[in-house]
Amino acid sequence: MNETLTTENGRTVLRMERSLHHQPEKVWRALTEPKELGGWFPAAVELDLRLDGRISFTFPEEQDDTDGNVGVIRAYDPPRLLEYNWGSEILRWELDPTADGCLLKLTAIHDDRPGSASFTAGWIQCLDALDRVLGGSSIPREHYALLHEHFVKAYGLDQGTVLDDGSIHFERQLTAPKEQVWPALADPAFVAEGIERGRLLKSDEPVELTYEWQHGTVTWHLRDGNGGARLQLTQTGPAKQFLDPWHDLIETLARNLATTTAAS
Known part of the structure; x- marks a missing residue:
């Protein structure tokens, strides 16, 4: 895993990479099919899988869409690139083929810099779950709270x-x-x-x-x-x-x- 936090154009940019022993086409399905997303993504997702298509996110305790839980697909190039906004946050997923699978790159752009350790710890756990859903053998990491505190220090938060x-x-x-x-x-x-x-x-x-x-x-x-x-x-x-x-x-x-x- 590789995590960096920067500030670009006044916004906070979190970049993460994960080497996966799965082919890009397989990972792409996990990134784009609601049933597959249900096994690892932090919210239930419905999406119109095309450029400018609508995407919505629902948590179990929420009944209605809010402005913060809808977005639009901003970039779409299967099985290589998917970018969309989740409210004001932008999520960009990229898949680069490797000899034994692919390299997954996540770029998350947001405005809540003090929350960046929380986002990082949460995405690490989500990506661990993604690997397991795909049939990988990711070992669960430290508890979320301990991961969070590690990244608070790493990012100087x-x-x-x-x-x-x-x-x-x-x-x-x-x-x-x-x-x-x-x-x-x-x-x-x-x-x-x-x-x-x-x-x-x-x-x-x-x-x-x-x-x-x-x-x-x-x-x-x-x-x-x-x-x-x-x-x-x-x-x-x-x-x-x-x-x-x-x-x-x-x-x-x-x-x-x-x-x-x-x-x-």
């Missing part, structure tokens, strides 16, 4: 930023739901070294927590993300010196949540 006004900001995808994350944030002891946690300004469980510190405010936001809660931290005031302490605290939390999720 654990880093915070210093804003122009001296505030700092973190956005971090986690592998547990926000209800499981909230107790840690609400614990008065969960604070970066050097910060005195002051008066509580807002507590909206399990969505937002804001309190004062010596020179400003600390605000936590939680929302549903891909595979778990999306955490955001903003500390106002002259906060640059707290970038590393918050990083270490958030990463300890993320690691503990991933370990718990993988063990459950």
Whole structure:
């Protein structure tokens, strides 16, 4: 497996490759036939298999199409190339023949860079399932949560930023739901070294927590993300010196949540 993450024309581009011991024509059927897709793709797919044909994606809990779950086939050259959009995301599948099968290339273009580790871990598991559906012998990899944390580090998605006004900001995808994350944030002891946690300004469980510190405010936001809660931290005031302490605290939390999720 080979994974890279870049930014091109203002969008995030995830590229993945997988060597398969199956001929392109066989893999092509798995990429384009709804019955075959049902064995490995993350959603049920219906498609009009032609250039500009409509494609729709349905999850079991959803009853109706939404704008985010429909798309159009943008490139179609069987059995070599298939490209379509899934809402705002673009997925491009390419098959290059090899001596013993083919090389599958996936290019996924999206705007949610903090979610890229989730997308990578999820597609790895999907491609493992694809290989098994085709009759291959892919060995299941680590639990999704542990794969996710590996790619957070590999892509540098654990880093915070210093804003122009001296505030700092973190956005971090986690592998547990926000209800499981909230107790840690609400614990008065969960604070970066050097910060005195002051008066509580807002507590909206399990969505937002804001309190004062010596020179400003600390605000936590939680929302549903891909595979778990999306955490955001903003500390106002002259906060640059707290970038590393918050990083270490958030990463300890993320690691503990991933370990718990993988063990459950």
